[in-house]
Amino acid sequence: MDGNVDIPSTDEELSLRIKEAVGQSNASELEALLDPLTSSEALREVLQLTPAERDTVLEIVPVGLAADLVEEAPNEMAVELVERLKPERAAEIIEQLDSDIQADVIGELDTPDAEAILSEMDAEEAADVRLLSTFEDDTAGGLMMTEVFKFRDTQTVGNVLRELASDDEDFERYRGQHPYIVDSEGRAVGVVSLRSLLTAKRSEKLTSIMVQPLTVTVDTPLEQLEDVFNDHPFLGVPVVYADGVLAGVVSRTAVAEAILERSESESLKRQGVVGDELRSMPLSLRSRRRLAWLAANIVLNIIAASVISAYEETLAAVIALAIFLPMVSDMSGCSGNQAVGVTMRELSLGLVRPQDAVRVWIKEISVGVINGIALGILIGLVAWFWKGNPALGLVIGTALALNTMLAVSIGGVVPLLLKRIGQDPAAASGPLLTTITDMAGFFFVLSLATLMMPWLV
Amino acid sequence: MDGNVDIPSTDEELSLRIKEAVGQSNASELEALLDPLTSSEALREVLQLTPAERDTVLEIVPVGLAADLVEEAPNEMAVELVERLKPERAAEIIEQLDSDIQADVIGELDTPDAEAILSEMDAEEAADVRLLSTFEDDTAGGLMMTEVFKFRDTQTVGNVLRELASDDEDFERYRGQHPYIVDSEGRAVGVVSLRSLLTAKRSEKLTSIMVQPLTVTVDTPLEQLEDVFNDHPFLGVPVVYADGVLAGVVSRTAVAEAILERSESESLKRQGVVGDELRSMPLSLRSRRRLAWLAANIVLNIIAASVISAYEETLAAVIALAIFLPMVSDMSGCSGNQAVGVTMRELSLGLVRPQDAVRVWIKEISVGVINGIALGILIGLVAWFWKGNPALGLVIGTALALNTMLAVSIGGVVPLLLKRIGQDPAAASGPLLTTITDMAGFFFVLSLATLMMPWLV
Structure with missing residues (x-):
């Protein structure tokens, strides 16, 4: 935290100080106030501001903090936050998110807004997002992330270990994915367990220690994914197209969150609230x-x-x-x-x-x-x-x-x-x-x- | 699948054949019919049977299959299934479950039933269950599992790699836990990232590559755990007692499931259904x-x-x-x-x-x-x-x-x-x-x- 900023002692003081910092467009004070909070506390504070003030927050705080707020927000609110920003800034923030969340947010935007933001994004990431938004929400395709920890069938154990060691992202980035092996056509042909990776020689071919992976296809529905994760202890399952080409990985967490969302939106619908209303909406x-x-x-x-x-x-x-x-x-x-x-x-x-x-x-x-x-x-x-x-x-x-x-x-x-x-x-x-x-x-x-x-x- | 059993072609035939196999106490036929199903399909079939028939299923199928059924069942139904069995058989089945689910099931039983089952269980597992059932449901203590991938601060990288290689359980068993390091008092003093584990020398002390772990205490409430997992990409977080002694690990998945359960039981309560009713109840x-x-x-x-x-x-x-x-x-x-x-x-x-x-x-x-x-x-x-x-x-x-x-x-x-x-x-x-x-x-x-x-x- 910034040494120049006292910690507010009450909730009221915190809210007041945030409003002040926004009014003065004081980015460093704002960061110092929001950063020590958990994402959900920070989001709650931001939601108490007027829409114009919220825009200011998202524009002036560091992009990582802005991305945390967008990620923490329920989907329909994330869209609301992003569509009011300049496309360059929106693109910057969205690039920080996982590909599945990127697709959720961009998929909900009006087409012109979405295109404006996509054109500002890294070309490869934008292509992934376009691809992901073509899948239905509650299918493996709609829930998967395209960041896959994958290797070619010609590579060795040493390649994997070097990748793990060199990459500035940690294993967590892949939410517990195992190394998946693809052939020259990109088809998912194997998966390597952590144990065999640790005990094999560095020069050994991945093909000799890999096993046949359990896969789901891009159109596997949520109910079936739920069954897969109930029946197997995996943290993630590779998602393939009909021709076996590896498209992404759907994680246990993404499935659990989708089930929770479905259950909550059903309970709202039963009370006649359609479209997941939040009080911050117009x-x-x-x-x-x-x-x-x-x-x-x-x-x-x-x-x-x-x-x-x-x-x-x-x-x-x-x-x-x-x-x-x-x-x-x-x-x-x-x-x-x-x-x-x-x-x-x-x-x-x-x-x-x-x-x-x-x-x-x-x-x-x-x-x-x-x-x-x-x-x-x-x-x-x-x-x-x-x-x-x-x-x-x-x-x-x-x-x-x-x-x-x-x-x-x-x-x-x-x-x-x-x-x-x-x-x-x-x-x-x-x-x-x-x-x-x-x-x-x-x-x-x-x-x-x-x-x-x-x-x- | 058993070669002697034809696959039933319709749902009706399947249900009928299962009922028949139960009537004849034909364990191998029953296994052949239930094993190819997902756990949720198998459970649905079992729930269509009378309570006495259900008892037979749980008694005669292999213990792993019985444990899958109990694990798949909502908590209140799992209890119903287990309390009707002989304590020895119930203990056998419960020993197959993760410690957090063991505690949930046993915590809901009447005290005499619970004691009868605990006395049949492995002494160490029984002690863990007794401990876990003392914590409130929606706290880190109630949600954690006591199976922890832990090492002493005197051990080396080689010890961890050997454990990973020798253990017949895989990394998945620990739901993506990292190796946690404890001192002589059992206090959680460090955590080792996978990357540093793979790149360090085998002889290196764990204390030289570990970092300070993020921990929660046994009484951390669900809402706060939700914030922790939203703000950090970890798959699991170590849970400690007030004195810093490592008690267990709470996984991202356990927290997601607890949130889902709370949301569903709230939505039922709003409709005047208290205590998570299921139609299989009396x-x-x-x-x-x-x-x-x-x-x-x-x-x-x-x-x-x-x-x-x-x-x-x-x-x-x-x-x-x-x-x-x-x-x-x-x-x-x-x-x-x-x-x-x-x-x-x-x-x-x-x-x-x-x-x-x-x-x-x-x-x-x-x-x-x-x-x-x-x-x-x-x-x-x-x-x-x-x-x-x-x-x-x-x-x-x-x-x-x-x-x-x-x-x-x-x-x-x-x-x-x-x-x-x-x-x-x-x-x-x-x-x-x-x-x-x-x-x-x-x-x-x-x-x-x-x-x-x-x-x-």
Whole structure:
């Protein structure tokens, strides 16, 4: 740390001093303040600044620190940070990142922005990025890095040892990669274990100590990569094209991070937040994205409400029913969502497949019957004693019991059916389930009440 | 694969053949069927069996395959699988696992079961497990493995190379650990890079090529480990006790998996599924766990419904209001949950802290005002044209607009406030928010309607 800068003693002081340093474009003070922080602390500080101030930070701090901030930021925020910079500066920062992250960031930019930055980058790195951005996100091609620790089949153990010794990057740079051996066509033909490397003579040919590598292809999906890393202890697996040519290496860490991201974005989608919103995004974008989902939800709500509308006479006769309508639909919605949650988890753990819908349904209906009866009795008693009318208790209790059974059994299978027809279960299960349980809940309460009318009034 | 066994051509045939082999206790057929599958496929097949059949599988297949199944299973299921076995067999299987997973499984067992298994295990491994289970789950101590690639400060480069060459386990066993150097007291005093190991003379002392290691202590929390691995490229970091004695190594992978697990269990808790339910668990347990949460939810629903009850006269006069009550409360609940989702994500990304509540509130209220006005106009028009009453449209639209503003601004800060008072935001935010928005929604609609009564009837 710079000797001239005191360490701020509180968070507030730190934030204030950072804002000041940005205002004065004081690069050395800014570096001294941000450098001792962890990347996530530094990023949090930077996000509290206005967009213009953030630009200043990324322009004036050393390029390594700027790259740390971009790397730490979730993808959609990294893009936001980079696209506002001059292309030369953006290129400088992006060149510091691993190739897989480079591709993620550049792949999200508008084409003109991306081209402007790529043209400022080292030609070879730019070519790698162009290549990587052609692959789907959640495939080995989209997750691999092109920095590969590779050797020709004509080289010797000595070549590898010299490379390890001379390179100014350490083994960590390759995230635990082993030396991969390629033939004259670039095909992955072997991998050398560290042990054989250490015990072989320096003059020995790599071909005589290498073993056949386990490989995946560029289009291997994330689920399968997860299985590969679960079944093998490797830290990285070579990725090849259909013709066997080595394209890159996908690391255990990249796969673990992709799984985490998918799980988090699914959990957001279930709450109607699409596109991984962050509060640093522009207000209009955030508001628009959320509204799109809510507007669709209004339509579903109107459909459900039309059931109530059809029974206005019954409601007018027994006004107390209006008190219990939201309760019945809300409770069943919760029960159904529990079942959705369990199925979503089992889907992501690979414990259940879309074709297992019947088995899941059988498992869920038992929970639905037990919980439906228990909740029905509970709320029936509440209705009876609250309004002093046993018939009302019977109507409300029976309606909740039936609707809970329906909600739980539908909730368990809806994600599987959506997945089978190629829809996204994370985004669609909740609204679909809620609409069905609302409609059914209103229908059960009001039609039972119509039947029981003589005892209710 | 066994030459005597045909490969089943369909999933159904596979499942059937596995069930048959289990029925006949045919170990070699079972192995031949399960071995070619990935661990997750094999586990899925095993989970379709009855508990008694599952026991048979784990008893008769080779111990390595049984260990793969236990390792692949989510923690709570692994425990279920193991506790039903004879202690000797359970011990045999558990000895195959990494020490961190051993501790996770044994830590979840009832004490008598755990002791029975530990007493059958190798004494040294059992001692490690006992030690590891004393640490909290989401700390370096709980996540570390005790298998450490370590050397004394009196040893030489040659010692390390000989160990690497002689050991029948490969470097992968240590998940990319570097050789750590300890002094006579067992304190971690150095780490040796692969490069220096390869370029140094065999006779050189490790102390002359080692560098100071970055360490964490046994009680370092998960969030901080996340920062460490984000800021450094290491595949593993040594874990020490307060006195500097080396306890184990926490790997990048273990941290990534713990983060994923936390994120998934948070997302389940938000849907009222506590304790990471799986469908293979006993029905009574699943039903009871879900009911506990639902029963609490009934109480909250009754509180909200009591607002409707207070306005029964208004409802009786304008029965159409009953149609829109569930709609207003549901729509605002959704809006609020979107804000909860964004805050939960920013919390887990470390972009926001509990003390940032005011900043978050300011950011959210702007979204709330825009979306509240938009949705209010929309639903106001729907109500007006549906029931042909402009005053009704005004009441419903205004109520939704106000309630959306409230829901969004509360939703953004509720998780932060819960976290600040030490409550679990994942489990409590949703129910708390929904109760508030239900009560407020009913109140806005019915009190505005009471004010506007002359124009409504």
